[in-house]
Amino acid sequence: MEKKPMRFWEANLALLRQSNPDLTELVRQLEQVGPWEGPWARSKTGENLPPAPGGRPGSSLVSVYDLKAEARRWIEDTQDSGGVVVLGGTSPYVFETLLKMEKTVFFVEPRNEVLRSLLTCWDWRGVFSSPSFVFPSSEEKLRQTLQARFFPMWNGKLLIKEWRSAVENEAATFVSWKRSLSQTIEEWTGDLSTQAGLGRRWLTQTLVNLSRIRPCRLDLGDWDHALVLGAGPGLEEALDDPKNKRLLDERPRNGVRVMASDTALPVLRQRGLVPDLIVCLDAQTASYQHFLSGVPAGVPLLADLAALPVLDRLTTAVLRFRSSHPLAAYASLDYPELPFLDTSLGQVAGVALLAAARLGARRASLWGLDFSYPLAKTYARGTYVYPYFQTRSSRLEPSDSLLSAFAWRTDLVQRFSSPRGTVYTNEVLLSYKKRLETYPWPLEVLPWAGPGLELKFSHPAPLPFQKETWENPDTRGRWPRFKERLLHLWSDLDFTSFRTFQEFETGLGPEQRQGWRALWPHAVWLKTKKKTLQQAGWKELAQESRRFALEILGKI
Template sequence: MFDNPILERNFLALAANNPELSARIGNTSPLKELTFTKAKNGVLVPALKVKSRLTPLHSTFDPLKEGERLPDLYSGAGYLVIFGIGAGYHITPFLKNRRISNILIIEKNPALLRRVMENIDLRSLFMDPRVQLLVNEEPITIKENILTNYFPAIAGDLKTLTLRPLFDLAGRYYEEVLNAIRNVISKIADDYTVQVHFGKKWFINSLFNLPRAEKSALAIKPVRKVLITGAGPSLESQLASLRRMRKEAFLIASDTSLPSLLSSNILPDTVISIDCQQVSYHHFLQGMPPNIPLVLDLASPPLLTRLTNKIIFFASAHPFSQFVSANWRRMPYIDTSGGNVCHAAVSMAHFLGAEEINLFGVDFSYPQGKTYARSTYLYLFFRSQENRIDPLESLFFSFIMRNDKIIKEKKAGTVCYITQPMISYRQRLEIALADRGLQIFPPQAKGLPIEIKPVVKRRKRDIIGRIFSAGAPNCDWKSFLTSYLEGVKGLPKPAQPLGNYFRGLSDSQRTLWVTLYPAAAAIKNHYACRQISGVELLDQVREWTDSLISRYLA
């Protein structure tokens, strides 16, 4: 072992929770440029020598008192991200707050950490199970770590704290990490907002769709050329091209575009719907053609399953859907992260092995103030509402202007009205197309064009198409649901600090909690008028799940 007792104790503490990092630091030479001076109160302060100038990393008067002030500025529960470990004086005071669920320390320099471990006792940091130390990791790795471990409804707000001297001396590293964290927090915030609104609805719909999902035995074979219809105004002018190409391609219709296609006597090969809200039923008021498969998210409204006997369910990224697919009946996966049905249809075409995809009625804007193609559900609804004072055009324009922020752009002399969600939908679709290397051919549209990067055309033997179908269920749906409920009820009672609690769980137990996270976000929103702890929230969502499933099985 080591002649230095401080270093030996530090390594033993670090190895207890992170043996891999302990071994890596053990093979690292200490940073020669780091020296130690004594503060006025006698405490050792690390100081970094840069170009013959010595920069202390903490207060040279009373670093302990300096650190004790920080929790007052970062009060309450939360997930704390700290840039730079230094001597830990700015971190250890936070360990007293049991409402802090996680403390993620990001340190750039392993040699600096090794040198500090030789002189400063860091055991309280290393042995606290809430603390995670990442040393010299890439920003993308740190981003994925936060994406995996941070859930705002349970952990609380994410806060960052910088050890300013190290932050300034580290060049661009901490800036790049900080930007990566901002990006991931933006994504988490978007996801959380959706979960607040739909978390309970996803779970309830998925639950009630299980009996029908057990009976579904339909399959769609792989295809090479796919046509996808959105419901944008451009669809009207593109119907002739669509009709001409229809005979030699597989047509996937979004639920919103279905009425417009039927009014033009165009039958799709399949219809896809992803919305969990009852309003989706409006798209089928003109009927669902017989013998055409209806592709539904497991979290779609159960009402839609009554429209036809030809149902194929898919699993999206909703945690309970993924759990069902992994533990009961394997379902095809469709990416719904784009937030719109066109994105999901492209994902389905990719699953089927399409080498060419043509988009119709995909505008991502309101060209000339027009919302949808004729015959879609909004036309029928507004026609029932119009009068001499509020004609159809007025109702449509009011529908556009209800958005908080509207952007006006001109395209070839045509004014397009754009909302922020539309911008997000288009950007996500562009990223998905680029990542998958798909050949996309959007016909001339009135709306804003999709930026499509050129891709190398793949050889047919490089394109793997899969049969779009569910596997055989492991048991009947009631047995699966009973087993799931037993697992949820058998989860250990949550306790503070939650970081310790979750680390003490098995992988299967953590997975069960993850299935309840979206519903937890919705439940927390219900208690927005008062603070609710993570422990209380977990108890509430488990009680809600138990009551819901027990009543359903009774």
């Protein structure tokens, strides 16, 4: 059979290496084996075509009649999408057409033999040179690139399409890639759902708190053992255990410090126990109910910069920290002293554990972190849900029924049997549990064997001991300067001069990009709440988000 001309091979490899340094090893492997020399499939006009992987001899990867028409038909359903993930190798005409439609294109083809035939057969230089074409080197790189390059709120829908002849006979090759895509979409869904509910609060409360920061210093003294308290049903058992009671009674001499989530505070107050630190993460108004019994005198609050501003009225000892919110990242330019804590764990107890590791703990015991509802019990007795449902109970709906129904407020409830009875949980709680267990903790973590799901932690690698002292300095004089600069930055953003969101983003400087992204959670909230914006393009949404944000900032 006639050999395919080799005129494209070297030029394709050279540009592939130049455009993506992550593919250096792949290019080296392809250079070692050389261009594809056959067997080829044949078009009806006698042209050589790449063979279909795993197919019968002579079967083609693309149409033997008109591969350009086939490409146009294949992309017909991509009109409403902002990005396309192409699973499996195909002709460059598919990618060129998508790129002309201003799509961001992600190409997944992990088989070197298929790549050899593609790069030998056609000229890919127009595709490889496009900044909107992404060829990830691994499943993890695909996930990272999607998170960094594609934003559903601004770019639009991401469509995942298989080139059937490339995938159907070797579907197992793409299982791990599809799993990575599913995980990314799940993360997007969770993040956007949270931002849709809290985006406006995060923006408003962060700005208010920045304008009111008071001096506060956090030093827990000589200690090495943290008791991190969640508010799950297992907290009751942990507090009733005789050995644990001694640990609490012998503070502070035994080097133990209690770091309580705000939800657990009323449970401790009810028992006459005083924590050494209260950790606050939630921005919702409902979290105020955790403090209705008061804050113990002298006990500091470690609070997210977006948490309730009213906390400053409850005590003078409030130390604000920066989290992963984009406005908090921008605020670090004027407030670098505020400590940073990674809130991607999604749970206040995880933040408390992070704080413990940096403030001097060498080991931490976890109480009340059940990540489940043992016997359909949602929280430890004494938490805010008990008085809340007691005031709403009746003869037809007693409080026990309301409390149990709280366990089924989300979909996809799962059941587990244990020696202590049935345990209920859901996907959200399981994801929180997995994040906590797999985080690279630099200290020994000792979970309490309560009635909930078992927690399993690996032993940490030895790390240098660290003990930080955190402080919020007197920053009152910084707020006017910060406010003025943010007003100018938001006002000067020019959305009208760019056709696409990607072009606009690329044209921003580092500080502009930080300030612009501070608007994103608020934009998600707006798009969800305002019907007129639900089908809006990126420019209209950006302009409206800025307008509302400037109104909020102007009132503070």
